[in-house]
Amino acid sequence: IEAFFADGPLKGRHAIVTSGPTHEPIDPVRYLANRSSGKQGHAIAAALAALGARVTLVSGPVNVPDPAGVNVVRVDTAREMRDAVQAALPADIAVCAAAVADWRVEEAGQKIKKDGSGQPPALRLTENPDILAEISAPGPQRPKLVIGFAAETEKLAEHAAAKRARKGCDWLVANDVGGTGIMGGDENEILLLTESGTEAWDKMDKTALAQKLAARIGEFFA
Ligand code: CTP
Numbered sequence: 001i002e003a004f005f006a007d008g009p010l011k012g013r014h015a016i017v018t019s020g021p022t023h024e025p026i027d028p029v030r031y032l033a034n035r036s037s038g039k040q041g042h043a044i045a046a047a048l049a050a051l052g053a054r055v056t057l058v059s060g061p062v063n064v065p066d067p068a069g070v071n072v073v074r075v076d077t078a079r080e081m082r083d084a085v086q087a088a089l090p091a092d093i094a095v096c097a098a099a100v101a102d103w104r105v106e107e108a109g110q111k112i113k114k115d116g117s118g119q120p121p122a123l124r125l126t127e128n129p130d131i132l133a134e135i136s137a138p139g140p141q142r143p144k145l146v147i148g149f150a151a152e153t154e155k156l157a158e159h160a161a162a163k164r165a166r167k168g169c170d171w172l173v174a175n176d177v178g179g180t181g182i183m184g185g186d187e188n189e190i191l192l193l194t195e196s197g198t199e200a201w202d203k204m205d206k207t208a209l210a211q212k213l214a215a216r217i218g219e220f221f222a
């Protein structure tokens with residue numbers, strides 16, 4: 001099966017990529033979710049595979065096709081995503097591009113019915129595991145390079161720097177989702193925060209951005 005993988009700077013490396021949203025059931029017919037097409041995460045998985053990496057793509061529910069040459073693990077909820085990421089370890093690289101729902105409904109039981117009172121039901125929420133923070137934590141299984149994403153609607157550079165420190169990841173890809181066209185669109189404009197500072201990348205196609213990021217990852221392992 002090795003011969004299937006492209007020769008390249010990431011040959012012999014294992015990368016785990018998370019992508020898409022998670023769906024958190026409210027009841028059997030409803031869910032909470034984030035907006036995410038999975039385009040950026042899937043493009044990164046494909047770009048890493050093209051550089052020779054063995055890629056495990058852990059994807060929430062999306063409508064984009066599976067990238068060729070990538071092992072795709074499909075999940076619905078944040079807890080399933082966390083378990084799939086843990087099961088895929090060890091890895092050299094982790095890229096957490098998924099838009100994980102921060103909260104889930106504490107107890108999702110039978111279908112919630114309107115009770116005729118006109119009063120909406122109260123949903124009791126509880127926090128989901130933070131997959132990026134968990135994989136970034138020091139330990140024998142920690143990938144050498146962990147990359148997080150940050151979607152912000154204001155104070156991009158400031159929030160991104162704080163998020164990188166809080167999560168403990170090595171690099172952080174920050175994008176401003178306040179405008180129109182990024183979420184679900186084909187283009188992205190980002191800041192890349194690394195150990196050596198912050199770079200503003202020109203607006204580009206999500207595929208081009210994925211290739212540029214993969215190339216940088218290749219250089220890191222060179
Ligand atoms: N992330 C994760 N698991 C979560 C929440 C987020 O792995 N439960 C990851 C995302 O995949 C992304 C990064 O953490 O790589 C940042 O996600 P974001 O939602 O921007 O950050 P939060 O820490 O959830 O902060 P907030 O939503 O409050 O800004």
Ligand code: CA
Nearest residue numbers: 099100101102
């Ligand atoms: Ca969040």
